[in-house]
Amino acid sequence: MCSAIRVLGVDPGLTRCGVGVVEGVVGRPPSLVAVGVVRTPADLDLAKRLLQIEQGIEEWVTTHRPDAVAVERVFAQHNLSSVTGTAQAAGVAMLVAARHGIPVVLHTPSEVKAAITGSGRADKTQVGVMVARVLRLTEAPKPADAADAVALAITHLWRGSATNRYAALVAEHSARTTATHRSRTPNRSRS
């Protein structure tokens, strides 16, 4: 019931891949376990950059053993010039998680902003301020990619819990209905 859930958030990027691990226990505010950035040099061959990102994420996964990995959903509609690289960095993070059997969830930037600040149109500063407040930090993790990764992890913790609570309620309700139904129609069977 009270076991902690760890989420690794990944804000994908070739130059800077934000990573943040947040732990949540039901009924308590989430806490920051670790935050950082996986960087690759812009002058390196693309294939080797992807390999370095893989090694970086692999290290975060084996060190922190998250229960879920939350990755920002990449849209082709924005930043046409960099979307391919961003999508590939996200794909590598997903691949590493899948290899470890860790479930992957994708959240859109506006889902994250809405979950953290209450508005899907919040800017990076507002997200950073709220991340710091939620985690009781004196200031937002830096750079912004790191703060975004933490925001993704918190979002998943909250949305995940909400979903779980909803699923639990549905299961409870359905069990109750079935029980009622059974008590009213005992020994009734139809093919």
Next chain:
Amino acid sequence: MCSAIRVLGVDPGLTRCGVGVVEGVVGRPPSLVAVGVVRTPADLDLAKRLLQIEQGIEEWVTTHRPDAVAVERVFAQHNLSSVTGTAQAAGVAMLVAARHGIPVVLHTPSEVKAAITGSGRADKTQVGVMVARVLRLTEAPKPADAADAVALAITHLWRGSATNRYAALVAEHSARTTATHRSRTPNRSRS
């Protein structure tokens, strides 16, 4: 001098990833070693699909030990809805190659069409027909993704050879110039 060069071409995609291995020896037409498709089910989790693509490409690389991997360059300008998945499949192929220390080259669709058919605006049928002709096959490899992968491998073989021949000429010329220079100015030294 006459050692064969093997190229694995990859036409990236989540549902069908075309793969083709072509071998080239200077002065002889290239020959087809193997061609196929790595498929992943559309209803599978995206992270698991990427893992299956990784395993598929890994198998092709370890079985055929290519000297280079040629991957189609993905542009965000086309097919906005599928570009993210295509880019991720391409990224996974590049990652596998980099892990094996195999050089990765990217070719644009129009580079491939131009190299194979002489026109950067050729359609899939024309590319298939020319691939079959170049490799002395009775018909084009199927599906089109497989033929495209083979076309990528041939393109790289041809463009690579051209580059190598040019590099060899430059090296030869520069060696000759240095030798001439030396023979004209014997025992000359300056700090």
